[in-house]
Amino acid sequence: MALLTVENLRTTFRTDDGPVCAVDGVSLTVDAGQVLGIVGESGCGKSAMSLSIMGLLPDSATVEGSIQLGEHQLVDMPKNELRTLRGSEVAMIFQDPMTSLNPVMTIGWQLEEAVRLHQKVSKREARALAVAGLAAVGIPSPEDRLKTYPHELSGGMRQRVMIAMALLNRPRLLIADEPTTALDVTTQAQILELMRDLRSEVDAAIVLITHDLGVVAEVCDEVAVMYAGRIVERAPVDELFARPQHPYTWGLLASLPGRNRAGERLHQIAGSPPSLMNPPAGCRFAPRCAMAMDVCRADPAPVLAAVAGSDTVVACHLDAPTRAREGARVASGEESA
Amino acid sequence: MSEPILTATGVKIGFPVKRGIVFQREVGRVQAVDGVDLTLHQGETLAIVGESGCGKTTLARGLVRLRDIDAGSITYMGDDITRRSGRALNDFRRQVTMIFQDPIASLDPRMRIGQSMQEPLDIHSIGTPAERKRKVQEAMERVGLNPEHYNRFPHEFSGGQRQRIGIARAIILEPRVIVCDEPVSALDVSVQAQIVNLLEDLQRDLGLSYIVIAHDLDVVRRLADRVQVMYLGRVIEQGEGEQVYNHPRHPYSKALLSARPIADPKLARSRERIVLQGDVPSPINPPAGCRFHPRCPVAQASCSAHDPQLEVAADGHGWACAYPLAP
C-alpha cells in the first residue's frame, strides 16, 4: 500500500528574471518500509521536490499537482494544517549537520522542542523521549549529551542528532536530503549503516535524495533518476544498475571513477544541464545525448513508459533493443558510446 | 623511477594552544602535521588521502609555502626552500602552483576571470601586457574555456567551468608541479569526470607532476601513481596505487577502502563491510600509543602503549602498524 503518492507535481518559482519550473510533472510512489532513492545532479530539482512535499517553499513558489500522504492531500493544504503534519507525520533531515542545528541552543532543548511541538507531554517525559531517541541512533551517554551545544559535537554526531530529532515523533515519511554528502567517508559508512538498521526497525517510508550512486546502491530499494526537473527513469535498485535504460543513467554510471579501467579516459557527459528558465523543447537531455534523434528534440517530450519484462519505467524515444544493448554495455563496465 | 623533484622530510606543522586569564601563554601545540616525509618524482602523481583532521590540507599548504612549517625541510630541485622568502621564494612559486577545492571561494567575485588568470603573470612581471593576455587566452583554450569569455565574472560560470578557470590560473606560469587540494570534491559526478580527464591531459601535454589531496578514493585511484594515507598528522601507509588499493596492510587503509559506497547493489549487500566505531578524532588530544588503536577493529593490548613508525619495504610499500593485515 503506497504511503506517499505524488502525481504530476509541478513547482514553479517566481524570480526576477521570470518563472522557473524546478519540478516539471513528477510522479512517484513510496510504500511503508521502503527506501526510494532520488538521484540527480545539482539543479535537477530533487531538493525542490522534497521541499514541496514538506511545504517548506517560499511564498514565491507555486505547487500544482497532487501529493497524497496517507489520508492527507498536501497540495493546497492550509498552512496551519500542514504545520501540524511537519515534524510529526513527515520529517526531514538535511545535508549539512554543521549548520542545520541552532548553534545557541542545547541539543536537549532542540530535541525536546521537536517532541513538544507535536505531543502533549510534560518536560520530563519529553526529556526521556529525547534520551531514548539519542540512544536509538547510537550516541553514547545520551543524558550527558542533552546539555551540549552543537559546536561541541563532531559532524557524524550532529547528523545522528538530526536523525534522532526527525524520528522522535515516529513519522510515516522520512525525507533525507543528501544526508551523508558533507561527512567523511568513514562517518558516511556509519550513518549509512544506521539508516540500514533504522529501515528495519522503523516502519516509515524513506525518500533518500543524493547525487551519489554508491549511496543509492547501499541503501535504496527503488531508484528514480531526475534530470532538469523530470524523472527520466525509475527502477528497482538491482535493475537500475544491471539494466539501465536511459542515456543519462548510462552517463552517470559510466562517469563513476571506480568504473573505468585505468588508462581509459573517464566517460564524461558532454555539455551541462539546461537552464530551467528556458528549457529545451522535447527531451531535455537531447542536447547532451550521443544517441539523440530528431524526434527527441521536438515536443512532446517522451513520457515514462514501462519496459517490457521488468519493473522499470523510462522516458526515452530509443527503442527497447538499443536501450538494452547500451545498458548492458554500461553495466558491464565497457566504454559506452 | 624518474628523479625526485620535490621532497619533504620530517615536516611538522602545528597550531598554538593558548591558556591564561589575563595574558595568554602558549601551553601546547596541536600538531596538525606530525612528521611527514614525501617524495614527488618527475611526471608522477602522488596522492595524499585521509579524512578531516588528518592534516592533509595543512600539509599541502606547507608544501607550497602558503604557511610556514615548524620543523623539517622541503627541497625543490635539490634546493632547500624551507625558509626562503621574498624574491627567492617567488622563483619557487612560479614552478609549484596550487589548485583549490572550492571553485566558488577561490575566485575573487569582483575580478573578471581574465584578470584573475593574468594575475600570476602580472605578479612575476612576465612579458608585455599584450603577451600576457595572449597567454591567458591560450590557457583558456587549453582547459576548454571559450577565450571570448575573458571579461566575464566568476558568477557567470558553472562550478566545473570555475574549476577550469582555477586550473588555467595554475598552469599559466608553466609550472612543473601543481598541488591540487581536493580538485573535484565540490563538483557533480559528471563534471568530476571532465575535470579528471582534463588534469590527465594536461599532465601528459605539459609534463606536469601532481600532488593530489583528496578524500575520494575512487578519484585518487584514477589519477595517482603513488598514494600516501594520512591519519592524525602521520602517514600510516604509502605505496604504489595498486599496492595500497589491492593489498592494504594498515587497518585504517582497509577501513577507508571498505567505507566507500559501492555502486553495485548486489555487491553492496553481500560484501563484508568494515564500519569503524567512534568519530574521526581531532588532533588536539591524540590517543596514546598507536593513534588509531581506539577505533581499530584488530587492535591488540600493546597498541595502546607503543606508537609504531612507518617502515617502508624494498618495493616501496610501507605501513605504520605493529600488527599489519595479511597481504
Place this chain on the structure above:
Amino acid sequence: MIRFLIRRILGGAFVVLVVTLAVFVLFGPVLTWKSNISPARLYAGKNPSPQQIESVKALLGLDQPYYVQYAYTLRRLVVGPTQEERDRVCPGSTAAECDQLLGRFGSSFAKQRSVDSLIWSRFPVTLSLAIVAALIWMLISIPIGVLSAIRPRSLLDRSSTVFVLIGQSLPVYYIGLLAIYFLAYKYQIFPLSGYENFSLSNPWPWLYHLLLPATVLALQFAAIYVRITRSQMLDTLNEDYVRTARAKGASESRVVVRHALRNASLPIVTMFGLDLGLLLGGAILIEVTFGLQGLGALAVEAAKRLDVPTTAGIVLFSAILIVVANIIVDVVCATLDPRIRLE
C-alpha cells in the same frame, strides 16, 4: 563563564587605567603646554602675581612632578581624598564639609564644589533621558526591523526604509526645534522645557517632561537600529537551522522569535550597549536644545568657562561608564551565544 567574566573585568580595569593616564596628560601637561591654560592661573583670580600663582600651585598640589601628581590623582580616584589633601584644600573644615568641595574626581574651583557632586547632581537627568530614549527606540526599531525582514519589499518595509533615511539625515536640533515649536509651543501637548524628578509614587510628571526630548533622541537611533535589525534578521532567516526549525513544524512566530531573533540579536546587543554607554556620558545636542540640565550640558558649560577639573572629570566618568557598558554587553552576548564563552 566565570573565567570569561574575570578576563573581561581585568581587561576593563586596564582600559580605565589607560584612560586615567590619557585624561591626566591631556588635561594637564598637554593643555598647559599647548594653550597656556593652567589651573593655577585660572584659580588665582584676576591678574595674579607670580607669588599668588605659586601659592595657588602649592595649594592645588601642582608643584609636584607630573608622575607624582598622577599617582595622587589615581589614588584619590580609587580611595578618595586623603587627610593631607583635605588639609591642603579646605583647611579647618570637617571631613563631611570638605567632601562638598573635594571629591574623587577633583574639585571645581570655579563653582566651589566637588566635581563628584556636580556630576551626581546632573547624572539623573542624563540617565533618565538615556533610558527612556533607549526604551523608545528599541520598542520601535526591533518590531519594525523584524517585520520588515519577514516581509521584504512590502509597503511596511519600504516606508520604514524612508523613515530610516529621514531619521538619519535630519539633524537632531532641527527635529528638536520643530517638535518644540509644534508640539510644545503651538499645540501645547508637551511642556516647553524642564525636568521633573523621578518619584516612585508618581512617575508621570517625570515621564511627561522627558517624552519629547527622549523621542527626538530616539528617532536618530531608531533609524540605525531598524536597518541593522532588518539586515540581521534577513541573514538569519536564511540560515539552515531556521529551515530545520520550520521542518520540525514550528510556527512562523516561534521560528522568528525563538530561533532567528536570538541568533540575530548579537550585533544589535553589542551596538546597543555601546550606544547606551555613550549616551550616559551626555547627549549634548538634545540637552542643550531642550534645556535639560544633564551631563552633556554640564560638559559644555564647564568647557566654556575653562573649568578643567570638571571637564576632565566628566570625560573620565563617561569613559568608565562605556567600559562598564562594554563588559555588560560582552557578558550578555556570551549568555546568548555559548560559542563566545570559549574565547
